[in-house]
Amino acid sequence: MKLKVEEAVLEGLRTGEWKEGERLPSVRVMAERLGVHRLTVLKAYSRLEEERVLESRYRSGYYVRNRESGVGLPAGGQEGHWAYAARPGYRNRSRLSDIHSFPVMYRMSEALLDPTLLPNRFLASHAKEVLDRHPMVLSTYSTVMGDLALREAMAEYFRVRHGIEATAEEIMVTSGSQQAIDLVSRALVKRGDKVLIERPTYSPAIDLFQQQGIRMLPVDLTPEGYDLGRIEELMRVEKPRMFYLNPTFHNPTGYTVPTVQRKALIELAERYSCILVEDDVYHDLYFDKPPPPPMFYYDTEGYVVYIRSYSKYIAPGLRMSMLIARPSVMEAIRPIKALADAGTPVLAQKIFHSFFFSHRMQEHIEKLRLAVRLRKEAMEHAFEHSGWKWRSPEGGLNLWIQLPKEISAEQLLARSLELSAAFVPGSICDPFGEMDDWIRISYSLLGEKSIAEGVERLLEAAESLPSRNSN
Amino acid sequence: MKLKVEEAVLEGLRTGEWKEGERLPSVRVMAERLGVHRLTVLKAYSRLEEERVLESRYRSGYYVRNRESGVGLPAGGQEGHWAYAARPGYRNRSRLSDIHSFPVMYRMSEALLDPTLLPNRFLASHAKEVLDRHPMVLSTYSTVMGDLALREAMAEYFRVRHGIEATAEEIMVTSGSQQAIDLVSRALVKRGDKVLIERPTYSPAIDLFQQQGIRMLPVDLTPEGYDLGRIEELMRVEKPRMFYLNPTFHNPTGYTVPTVQRKALIELAERYSCILVEDDVYHDLYFDKPPPPPMFYYDTEGYVVYIRSYSKYIAPGLRMSMLIARPSVMEAIRPIKALADAGTPVLAQKIFHSFFFSHRMQEHIEKLRLAVRLRKEAMEHAFEHSGWKWRSPEGGLNLWIQLPKEISAEQLLARSLELSAAFVPGSICDPFGEMDDWIRISYSLLGEKSIAEGVERLLEAAESLPSRNSN
Incomplete structure (x- = not known):
């Protein structure tokens, strides 16, 4: 039909x-x-x-459509350093949600945690306690910055846990990291401005920058980190306003940028007046040892904006992230938050506050790390004899796998969906819409047995593909 | 200091x-x-x-600051029909929140409902029930459009209650009407586009359009409604993309645009391809009889986007509004919502759903109408001998009062704050930053006795002012 x-x-x-x-x-x-x-x-x-x-x-x-013109984007645009992310190959978010919503048995496209691994029962009991303790909580507007008690507690937490000095005034509660990225880019850049972005990257960020008419300068990310010489050149020549990056258990690759590069990047940021927007959504999801300190930790001059999300691994239904920035930057972000939603709901903040500082939180995160690690190992085991290549991640929710040259990720996806297994083709994570020899596959949503079966389906799909050369 | x-x-x-x-x-x-x-x-x-x-x-x-240049706004700008709302007289939202946060005894600046009038106890019990009935609710992401069960129930409600035909696909749940306005304007207009706006209007809308670099074309609103000839001229000459309006118990004036004008406006909107964004936050807050049907009711061609908020009078802490639009417009709004926050929290939606369709809702709203009406009457009584002028509102939360010519609202505010009574000076509601002989004063937050005392302070402040002429 x-x-x-x-x-x-x-x-x-x-x-x-x-x-x-x-x-x-x-x-x-x-x-x-x-x-x-x-x-x-x-x-x-x-x-x-x-x-x-x-x-x-x-x-x-x-x-x-006129073949020549873009839509809602600055016309022209030298084909040099930058991508508008509107290059023909780029597939946008609605494509990603199409994949997610495809009714498959083996959902490995979504980098989400299995809800049964989340502390549902405890959260509900904390929620009820909050409702009893704050009888007017549902009649109360949040302040724009968020609940003061929560922000003060988080300031203390960041100080003790990470050695990060930030006052409550420098912490904003946002409705998930998605909102945080949106607010920061609305506050700091405008249509036509240039922004550095990792390649590959978190695909909703590409969609967001594209929607805002921002010009993206992709920077390759490898297991060793960035090419700092290239970044310096781009900063010097293109003068980007900000660099959106996810240096810890990076999505989709799982790579972690080493400390020496973190420090060097901050120096570059200072030299070229480029704000570093550090998305640190996976910080606590490590397997063996904690990751290096966030870049924010090394920043003394206020060039880093830090986004720390708790939605994924505590309660997606609460939409809870912290955005930390120094006053001169926060002054620009606050009015945007006021206009965007006038403040995150108080009930969600109080439930989070109550749970996050309880002993259950520590128990939850420790159990979770183990569970996710076992799933990762199950997936790596399932791919063991495939001949496909990946760098084993030390945290996060995804494997980033390079396919043999003769397989196209897009073609593999089409075949794999027929066999009821879903993953994300690399082109979705690439501002240039290329990387068709890579896939992102998440081990966080399925149990170990399902992971083994799902990967088997995927390999079966690959077997049945005509080779790329014979096309 | x-x-x-x-x-x-x-x-x-x-x-x-x-x-x-x-x-x-x-x-x-x-x-x-x-x-x-x-x-x-x-x-x-x-x-x-x-x-x-x-x-x-x-x-x-x-x-x-360089005296000549604006900040972040298109340079130039003919001083004709439109305001950038950045004219020197215009005071922005941070000014409004300064007023709100001034520690006064008589808070009449905030158009909020007294939390003691809200159904706190019932909401809490519905919330607990939701937590029991949906044990995974806090682990669940919302879809971008919102909870399907809620949207289907709202579709049925709008059909039965208002004769509005809208499918669940045409209804989006947003985090308050503030977010709805933000999403709509991000989806429909871009920097430099022109938008019609009422004068006076809801001041955060001015701030929002200003932040987005949108050119505002103010249209006077009087007790009789709009000057339709003027609107037609503006639509014809300036070709605005949309008209943001609040035609029912308008904030700040309390005026309601008559049905004949509603229908005529829709014809104009069709003729000149201008989307009408109907903000209907006060619809249920009438005193005697229900207001005329929303403009959305008369729209057959998809020119009206309808925003119906329930935050104010059910639960501000839930941030709950419905945005209704036909598919061609909704298709533009949905990706913006995905980028803005990826969906409104599920728990809030389920609590709202559970309460809104219970018998307690009807009882609550009826009691509330009476309580607010009594407060309105108390305030009107307190102003009876002032000689100040206003049109008695038939719904909503504010009196919009014209001061005697010799009083400046700004000067009155400064004096009034010293006497511990706060209100909103008209200039904040005016895209031109004028209307200094008007004030918005809310009767919804204080009890009747406090209202009488607060107004007395205000009149005392006015008495003590040197007359404007002698300045």
Whole structure:
């Protein structure tokens, strides 16, 4: 049914019924014409939009895309250092959620923790306690920065646990790290500004920068870290406003940037006035030993903005992250938070506060590290004889695997979904939309037995692929 | 102490120690030099920034402002129809929160409901029930659009209660109406676009559009509604992308736009391809009879985006609003929500769902209407012999009062705060920063006795003012 609509559109383009720049029939009219449901038409249009055949104009409808022009992005753009992330190969977030929502048995595309590993029962009991102890909590607005008691407790925690000196005024509670990244980039950069970004990287960050019309300068990340000479050159020549980075158990690669590079980066940031936005979502999810101190720890001049999320491994339903920045930067972020949602819900903050500083937290995280490690080992074991290559991560939720040259990740995905196993093709994590010989596969959502089965399906899918060369 | 820093800066400017465009000493250095706390310096700098003496550059510090240039706003800008809301007279949100945070006894600046009027006990019991019924609720991510069960129930509610036909796919759950407005404007307009806005209006909307670099075209709102001829002219000549409006028990005025104008506006919107963003936060807070149907009800072509908030009068701590839009518009908004926070917390949605459709909801809202009405009457009674003028509102939380010509709202506020009574001066609600002969005063937060006392303080403050003419 879906294909029918897409084919009808493509046919109309071939025959010249609709030309470049022309408006397609409305969803309603097309649905009547083809005798299908309107939603079917809408989905088909939207898929064709993703494939850059159509473009939607707000409220006005769908148009045949002009092959030359971008949408909502600065025109032109030298093809030099930077990517707008709108290069044809780049597939956006809706593509990622398509993969996630594909009804497969072996969900290895989502870097989420198995909910059964989370402290549900304890959280619920802390929640009830909060409701009893603060009878007006649901009638209370949060301040924009977040609950003061929580921020003071976090300041103390960061001081004792990480040697990080930050006052409550320098800590903002945000609704997940996704919001934190959004707020920081809205506050610090504007349309047309340049931003350094790792390659590969966390794909929603690519989507976000793309939506904001920001010009991305990708910087390769390898097991050894960055090419600092290249970063210095980019900073000197392109003068990026900020560098979004995830140096600890990096998503998708799992790599950790060594301390010597962390310090050197801060010096570069100071020299070239570039803010480092350090996303540290996996810090506590190590297997053997804790990772090196965050870059924020080494920053004395206020060039690092630090994002520490607790959503993933305590309670995704609470959406709870801390954003730490020095006053001159925080002064720019605070009004954006006020405009974005006027403050994170108080109940969530109080539940988090109550649980995070209880002895259950320490027990939870220790058990969790072990459980995730066993799953990682199960997945590595399952890939042992594949001949595929990866660097064994020391924390985080993903393997980043290089496929043999003859396999395309996109083709593998198509075949693998048929066999009910999902993963993320590398192109989604690449601002250039390339890296089709890499995949990200998460070991955090499935149990060990399912992981073994899921990987088996995946390898089966790979076996059944015609080799890339014979295409 | 605070004044000391400001004076030192102003003195430095007079003597030429710091010239236009020059960087001021860092907060740390200035604090040491003057022997005061760093926070004191930061506050003083920030106040001087508000007064447009200084400007902060992200991370770089505070600079002496060039008198000619704006900050972060498109340069130039014909002084014709539109305001950037950055005209010198305009005072921004941080000014509003300064007023709110002033420790006064009679808080009449905040259009919030008295928390004791909210169903705290019932909400807590619904919350506990939700935690028991959904043991994994805190481990669950919301979908971007929001909990499907809730959206389906709301679709049914809007159909039965308001005759509004909207599917679950056309309803998005947002974290308060503030987020809804932010999402809609990020999705529909971009820097430099023009937007119609009521004058006066909800001041955070002014701040938001200003932050987004949007050009505002103010449209006067009177007790009779809009000047439709003027709106048509603006739509024809300026081609605004959208009109942000609050036609029911409008904030700050309390006015309700009549049905005949609602219908006419929709015709104009269709003719000139202008999206109407209808903020309907006060819909259920009427005193005598329900207001006319929302504009969304009359819209057949998808030109109205409807925002219905339940934060204020059920549970501010839940941050719960519904955003309704037809698919072509929703398709543009959904990816922005995904980037902004990846979905509103599930627990809040489930608590709201459980309470909203219980019999307690109906009882709550009926009691609330009566309580708020009594407070409104108490406030009107207190102003009875003042000679000040207002149109008695039929719903909402505010009186919008015109002062006698010789009183400046700003001067009245300064005096009134000394007497421990707070309200909002009209200039904050005006994109042009004028309307200094109007005030917004809220009757929703204080009990009747406090209202009488607070108004008495206010009138006392007015009495003690030197007349505007003698200045």
